[in-house]
Amino acid sequence: MTKKMQIKRLLPSRLKEAIEFADRIFKPKDGSMGKNFPVLFSKENAHNILIVEEDERIVAMAGMYYAYAQIFSMRVKTVFVGAVCTDEKYRSRGYATSMMYETEKIALENDATLMMIHGDNGIYRRFGAVSAGTYFTIRIEPNQDISMRDFRRATDKDIKKMAIWYWREPVKFVRPFSRFELFHKVGHTWDALAKTFINDSAYANFVRKERMNHCVEFAGDPIAIKLLIQDFANKYGPTMVHMNFANKECISALFSKTPRRRNFYGTMKVLDKFKLSEQLKDYLDEAINKSEKERLLKSLSRFNNSDFTKIVFGSTEEAPDFHYDVFPIPLPDYHGMDYI
Ligand SMILES: CC(C)(COP(=O)(O)OP(=O)(O)OC[C@H]1O[C@@H](n2cnc3c(N)ncnc32)[C@H](O)[C@@H]1OP(=O)(O)O)[C@@H](O)C(=O)NCCC(=O)NCCS
Known part of the structure; x- marks a missing residue:
């Protein structure tokens, strides 16, 4: 019987090993992953790094850290996901895919409503992430x-x-x-x-x-x-x-x-459209009246999280035919100085 894969959270004491693993996969030309991404690879954030082990060695990893996006009067708790990697020998076993669903589960438990992912590939797309933002x-x-x-x-x-x-x-x-x-x-x-x-x-x-x-x-x-x-x-x-x-x-x-x-240099996904709609309520108060707002949020709730993401934040990709003058809502870009 094949043994079931287990996703664990990194212990701060294993930070060095995690950085060495990420360096081996990403081969940063300037410095190391630990030096370039000190918020992600910090002792305080270590438990937000997910790992899969084989023979007590790290063979797959997905990094997360949290930040608040301030959009005028609204604050949206956002999780950044990056440094997703699997050792060459262990690829195509579904490790990265499973870790993405685990990051979503953990982020939701931590009240994050939006995920921004460094990168764009089939794994993220199947997970429901899209290119969005204006x-x-x-x-x-x-x-x-x-x-x-x-x-x-x-x-x-x-x-x-x-x-x-x-x-x-x-x-x-x-x-x-x-x-x-x-x-x-x-x-x-x-x-x-x-x-x-x-x-x-x-x-x-x-x-x-x-x-x-x-x-x-x-x-x-x-x-x-x-x-x-x-x-x-x-x-x-x-x-x-x-x-x-x-x-x-x-x-x-x-x-x-x-x-x-x-386009956004990566992908993103609204993790909880209902919670984000709640957060939007105060923000929309300034632009439209109560009954219009309720009608708008009700019709929005029909869309899945991926389409919801495109409608609310705008997208350069094909999106549902749903236009409303309060959208798109501006989003900061995490490829600025926050991308560490
Ligand atoms: C990208 C990367 C993280 C994928 O890791 P992985 O653990 O092999 O990912 P998965 O196994 O979940 O998925 C890989 C492929 O195998 C397929 N797959 C998943 N489970 C499978 C299974 N049980 N059997 C067969 N194939 C499977 C997936 O559909 C996926 O297909 P795709 O490549 O056509 O999209 C890995 O290749 C890597 O480390 N690359 C270098 C670093 C990198 O580019 N990171 C991403 C930054 S954006």
Whole structure:
């Protein structure tokens, strides 16, 4: 008889072994998984890393950690899932698939309503995750007519100022100050080395990926943000600016650029559509009256979690024909500085 696979939670004492296992599978070019993802691979978070063992060795893993998405007046508890991997010798036995259902079960027990997954593959799709969210880019070219203004790399001394600018953002992942410090120290964003620049009234975080500069996070005074990104592009070359549904109007208008819609670099799934509908109630109060809201939420409840995710947060993929002016609801992108 074949023995039944058992999914366990990682003990903090085995963190090193888990990191070595993840390093062997993902082979990070810059540093190690432990260094690049210190929130996920921390002693405090170890119990949120699921493992499968064979002969007392880790042979499969799925990492989770929690954050709150702040969307104007609403907070949505979100679970990030990443570092999903199985040892080559143990693949196609259903380990990753089973771990995904286990992450969902645990996340629901912990009151998370939305899962954001690093990656897109058949396993996540069959699990019901989709590409959703409303994200945009504009491309900024160097403009040599503009003389360089004062901007520089941010240092530890700037963290408080930057945290306050970020705190004022209406759509973001909530970061305790300590986490903001950590993000800054790690210098790793969207799976690449990252640099934060600052001027008098704004900061912006940049990564270089596939021979292109990307500005993946910014906060502060909008005009100062525009100047900072333009100055960066003048010095370092063309730069893609990544925006969410809440900040794209202002930033693209300041640059006089039409934003282009892009897909989410990963997949996501609303885990509990009823709970999310409850959370939406207060938020929708400001936009529509009570009876309309009840009708809307009732018709939404007919959809499965995957379609619900696409309708509520928008999607670049085929979605049910259900349009309502309060949707899509903006979502922060976790491929910014939170992606550690
Ligand atoms: C992707 C990865 C995690 C999959 O792990 P796994 O444990 O082999 O996953 P599963 O066994 O659940 O599923 C793998 C395939 O086997 C199939 N399968 C699942 N159970 C099966 C079973 N009992 N018998 C036969 N096939 C099975 C699945 O349908 C899946 O098919 P697909 O590849 O066509 O989608 C693994 O290949 C890996 O570590 N890759 C490198 C790291 C990586 O890319 N991680 C994902 C980041 S996005």
